[in-house]
Amino acid sequence: MIAVLSGGTGTPKLLQGMMRLMPSEEISVIVNTGDDTKVSGLHVSPDLDTVVYTLAGIVNERTWWGIKGDTFETYKAMKRLGWKELLKIGDKDRATNIIRTMMLDEGKSLSEATAEICRAMGVRSKVMPMSDDPVQTVIHTDSSPIGLQEYLVRGAGSIRVQAVSFKGSGKAKPAPGVLKALNESEAIIIGPSNPITSIGPILAIKKIKRTLSKRKSKVIAVSPLIGNSPVSGPAGALMRALGYEVSPRGVAEVYREVIGTLLIHPSDGTFRERIEELGIRVVLEELLLPDLRSRIKLASTILRLAGFKVGGRL
Numbered sequence: 001m002i003a004v005l006s007g008g009t010g011t012p013k014l015l016q017g018m019m020r021l022m023p024s025e026e027i028s029v030i031v032n033t034g035d036d037t038k039v040s041g042l043h044v045s046p047d048l049d050t051v052v053y054t055l056a057g058i059v060n061e062r063t064w065w066g067i068k069g070d071t072f073e074t075y076k077a078m079k080r081l082g083w084k085e086l087l088k089i090g091d092k093d094r095a096t097n098i099i100r101t102m103m104l105d106e107g108k109s110l111s112e113a114t115a116e117i118c119r120a121m122g123v124r125s126k127v128m129p130m131s132d133d134p135v136q137t138v139i140h141t142d143s144s145p146i147g148l149q150e151y152l153v154r155g156a157g158s159i160r161v162q163a164v165s166f167k168g169s170g171k172a173k174p175a176p177g178v179l180k181a182l183n184e185s186e187a188i189i190i191g192p193s194n195p196i197t198s199i200g201p202i203l204a205i206k207k208i209k210r211t212l213s214k215r216k217s218k219v220i221a222v223s224p225l226i227g228n229s230p231v232s233g234p235a236g237a238l239m240r241a242l243g244y245e246v247s248p249r250g251v252a253e254v255y256r257e258v259i260g261t262l263l264i265h266p267s268d269g270t271f272r273e274r275i276e277e278l279g280i281r282v283v284l285e286e287l288l289l290p291d292l293r294s295r296i297k298l299a300s301t302i303l304r305l306a307g308f309k310v311g312g313r314l
């Protein structure tokens, strides 16, 4: 069994590789919910849905958001009625959000709702929100605090960030099954996700961080940065704002209490010593994941590092 910590763009690519190398039932995914938000009265869980759609084979890989081939008739009809939705939600994607919201309104937990959606979509991996309690990622700027979506919509590069906090994380409990998956997995993988706004909220839950630190030697992380830039998104800007070096060494600093191994890009060998001095093993590996082949290859390297025999299913 493996446990994977995930956001909604980089790690899902790795999951596509993992699910081709081992039985889906043996993969548990613990997902960031710090970006969950209300849109048109619906409880939207962007990262949970991307992970579930990825495992169901229906994710829109152009955006890593929503379902491929989805239509936007409801969005357009709402616009004609004068209602401009904050996020452009597709029709099929909206169905997921409606059903989740109804289940939550009936008193089910986010974990229960996620499990039911997975079952309906034929997803056999265990996909878990990091917590059933609300946690909200807050970006503190020079003016007012904003959510991650607004930060991205307003143009991450142009906004000065003073701090990032995770409202509710102090009281939030890990969702049922999360600590068990972390304790019982042969390997724990922190995928290539934004260390601040995707993995940060998960680590902000004390019991999760404590469990990871305890099992540190089994935790393998993949750098979302190559050289001094993220492959995509605002990870660099956010790391810089929080005082981290924007490099694989900075990623190692963010994760230093919870990982035993960090995979970095072969062109980043110069960072090796400065990462190893933090007590972290460094493995050089191709980390760009443009296609399924590269995703399977990285997944197989990670599984081998974790002691799995990989071969037959490649």
Ligand code: GDP
Pocket (backbone or CB within 6 Å): 006, 007, 008, 009, 010, 011, 012, 013, 047, 192, 193, 194, 195, 197, 198, 199, 222, 223, 224, 225, 229, 230, 231, 232, 233, 234, 235, 287, 288, 289, 290
């Ligand atoms: P979000 O929830 O949409 O922000 O998604 P994630 O946090 O899961 O993913 C965003 C991070 O994934 C960014 O920091 C990217 O640099 C990283 N990323 C995206 N694609 C790749 C890739 O092909 N390789 C690696 N190593 N990182 C990637």
